[in-house]
Amino acid sequence: MPLPIILSRWVHVISACLAIGGVFFMRFIFSRGLSLLDLESSERLLRQTRRSFKMLIHTVILFLLISGIYNTYLAWDKYKLDEAVLHALWGTHILLATLAFTISLYVLAGVVPPRSHRKLMAVNFVILLMAVAAASTLKWAREKAMAEHSSSAAVLDKQ
Amino acid sequence: MNTYFAHTLIYLFSRYLHIVCATILVGGTLFYEMVVPAAIDDLTPEQQLIVFARARWFSKWIVWLCSATILISGGVSSYAHWGDYNRDQVYPAHQSMDGHSQPGQVMELAPLARPGWWWAAHASSGIIAVIIALGLTIGKVPPNQPIRWMRLNLVILLVVMFFATVTRQTRIESGSPPSQSVEPVETAPR
Numbered sequence: 001m002p003l004p005i006i007l008s009r010w011v012h013v014i015s016a017c018l019a020i021g022g023v024f025f026m027r028f029i030f031s032r033g034l035s036l037l038d039l040e041s042s043e044r045l046l047r048q049t050r051r052s053f054k055m056l057i058h059t060v061i062l063f064l065l066i067s068g069i070y071n072t073y074l075a076w077d078k079y080k081l082d083e084a085v086l087h088a089l090w091g092t093h094i095l096l097a098t099l100a101f102t103i104s105l106y107v108l109a110g111v112v113p114p115r116s117h118r119k120l121m122a123v124n125f126v127i128l129l130m131a132v133a134a135a136s137t138l139k140w141a142r143e144k145a146m147a148e149h150s151s152s153a154a155v156l157d158k159q
Numbered sequence: 160m161n162t163y164f165a166h167t168l169i170y171l172f173s174r175y176l177h178i179v180c181a182t183i184l185v186g187g188t189l190f191y192e193m194v195v196p197a198a199i200d201d202l203t204p205e206q207q208l209i210v211f212a213r214a215r216w217f218s219k220w221i222v223w224l225c226s227a228t229i230l231i232s233g234g235v236s237s238y239a240h241w242g243d244y245n246r247d248q249v250y251p252a253h254q255s256m257d258g259h260s261q262p263g264q265v266m267e268l269a270p271l272a273r274p275g276w277w278w279a280a281h282a283s284s285g286i287i288a289v290i291i292a293l294g295l296t297i298g299k300v301p302p303n304q305p306i307r308w309m310r311l312n313l314v315i316l317l318v319v320m321f322f323a324t325v326t327r328q329t330r331i332e333s334g335s336p337p338s339q340s341v342e343p344v345e346t347a348p349r
Contacts, residue, residue, distance in 0.1 A: 002328070010324045013178075014185070014317060021186010022194070029187070029221065030195065033214035037206060045210070049198040056194065129179060136175045140167075143331065 005074060012067035015060045020128045022060075023104070026053055027121040047111065054108040061101050068097070081145040089138035096131035100124055166239075173235035180225035180232070184292060185316045187218060192309040211301075219296040226289045233285070237278065243330045244275035274330040281322035288315045 030049065034042045072090070079086040103124040107117050114120070195214075199207045237244070246268070270276065291312045295305055302308060 006324050010321050017182040017185035020182040022190050025187045025190040029217045032217050033210040036209050052194040052197045
């Protein structure tokens with residue numbers, strides 16, 4: 001069994017889980033809990049949570065970049081089987097992920113959050129979901145291209 | 160509607176839902192286990208309880224919805240790959256580097272290379288993780304030591320995801336029977 005391939009994909013999926021789930025709970029669930037506190041305590045707690053969450057997100061982005069580059073390097077030959085579809089999906093996934101990273105880094109930069117941080121976090125959650133959709137479809141299209149390629153190779157071998 | 164198109168759409172959508180719900184469960188567990196306790200350390204015990212109780216009430220519905228979706232979408236994906244999981248033979252498409260396998264030759268799968276076993280490990284450990292997640296949200300009062308339970312569940316969820324990754328890898332490596340791969344348009348979506 002190719003352990004490096006399995007481990008790199010595992011790290012990529014875990015990092016994505018932590019990023020998406022963290023953004024969702026930070027924006028939609030935890031903010032409900034904060035709303036019951038007085039304004040001063042609520043703002044202090046938000047700043048402290050942001051600090052912990054920033055450490056998590058920065059680490060997650062690093063792991064996503066490293067494992068993503070390695071996964072792309074491993075699968076690059078397969079992307080040549082159906083360049084039009086696979087490169088379009090791969091490019092969409094990379095573009096959305098870059099956008100999500102940029103928004104995350106901007107929202108979590110500095111001690112005080114930007115004024116539009118709630119809206120930006122919600123937008124970021126939607127972008128992350130779209131990045132997952134692109135990755136999921138890319139994986140399916142890649143496996144389909146490989147299956148079709150191997151079947152045509154088998155037919156040629158028989159001839 | 161074309162049957163293949165409908166199957167593909169259902170399969171893709173269910174996989175997407177499976178991943179999204181898993182991200183929310185894993186990310187949410189880590190968020191409550193690592194981020195929140197460190198942040199609320201300075202609050203009074205009453206304020207800590209208020210924050211936790213309110214967030215727990217909202218996350219309860221999320222956890223129940225995600226658990227149900229994960230079980231249903233997991234069932235759909237398992238159905239789509241059931242043939243691969245029940246196979247104990249490998250169908251190499253190309254000659255191997257060492258020359259032991261030839262295209263079209265049927266070979267016995269090694270126990271660790273059987274996707275069915277890894278699928279069983281993934282499904283059973285996944286069900287345990289879902290039960291723990293539901294147990295943490297049932298009732299008006301959280302169980303004793305909820306953070307420890309969340310820490311345990313986070314480790315189980317990471318193991319579940321490792322089993323899922325290995326299942327996929329062994330499924331792809333074991334290949335498809337020649338009768339299935341000659342006309343991929345007529346087969347279940349891969």
